[in-house]
Amino acid sequence: MIQIQNLIKAYNKEIVLNIPELTIEKGEIFGLVGNNGAGKTTMFNIVLDLITASKGQVVSKGIVVRESEDWKDFTGAFIDESFLIGYLTAEEYFAFIAGLRRMSKTETADFLNGFADFFNGEILGKKKFIRDLSKGNQKKVGIVAALMGKPEIVVLDEPFANLDPSSQYKLRKLIKDFANANGTTFLISDHTLENIADVSTRLIILEKGKIVRDVPKTETTLQEVEAFFKPVVEADVF
Numbered sequence: 001m002i003q004i005q006n007l008i009k010a011y012n013k014e015i016v017l018n019i020p021e022l023t024i025e026k027g028e029i030f031g032l033v034g035n036n037g038a039g040k041t042t043m044f045n046i047v048l049d050l051i052t053a054s055k056g057q058v059v060s061k062g063i064v065v066r067e068s069e070d071w072k073d074f075t076g077a078f079i080d081e082s083f084l085i086g087y088l089t090a091e092e093y094f095a096f097i098a099g100l101r102r103m104s105k106t107e108t109a110d111f112l113n114g115f116a117d118f119f120n121g122e123i124l125g126k127k128k129f130i131r132d133l134s135k136g137n138q139k140k141v142g143i144v145a146a147l148m149g150k151p152e153i154v155v156l157d158e159p160f161a162n163l164d165p166s167s168q169y170k171l172r173k174l175i176k177d178f179a180n181a182n183g184t185t186f187l188i189s190d191h192t193l194e195n196i197a198d199v200s201t202r203l204i205i206l207e208k209g210k211i212v213r214d215v216p217k218t219e220t221t222l223q224e225v226e227a228f229f230k231p232v233v234e235a236d237v238f
């Protein structure tokens, strides 16, 4: 579904992403983890043609994302708040995205109804501009907007960050149910290992721009990933 080929991104000769080959299959929930600065957002930004690779390319369903815009029809994404329009209410923003996704008013209303529990009564019907919503609620708007039109590929950068614990559990279920119902391919990054290990069918660990582990979903995925990140405990120095 998505092929990454000889991908390199460098800033001032410093290589921040170096992925010679990676294929993400249709229906995979692809989880990306790595410490700060590992290159997760850089990878997603290149997949979405938000930044240009120094070398190599991303091919999405046979389309080189740098060369054609056709991938936009089947791709939804939420990277950060720059995807939102602060002076709109959530309803206005969803109507705007619905227009892009060619969804009717009824389809949009039905679709949004399905997220009532996730919204927890704090997003729709509040007459609040998106800029005035809390960080977590802004994130919910962005995530749901990315799912509108049921795109085949959905890219979410740190979707669990800023969500309260209940919402994190709801989001885990929501992503898994959505993928099961629609065969969606998800690309998700996060720092909460429990969340990302729970939703992903495959986990990749990125370190200094390189893939250092490619872990399929098993019963021990979480332990394996936790062991990777757990600092080695040294003798007490204090």
Ligand SMILES: Nc1ncnc2c1ncn2[C@@H]1O[C@H](COP(=O)(O)OP(=O)(O)OP(=O)(O)O)[C@@H](O)[C@H]1O
Pocket (backbone or CB within 6 Å): 011, 016, 034, 035, 036, 037, 038, 039, 040, 041, 042, 043
């Ligand atoms: N415009 C830029 N100019 C210079 N360096 C950049 C630029 N954008 C990103 N970088 C560098 O690229 C590296 C990868 O950054 P990236 O944001 O992809 O990491 P990340 O894994 O998403 O980190 P985090 O977990 O902190 O969000 C970092 O060292 C960052 O400083």
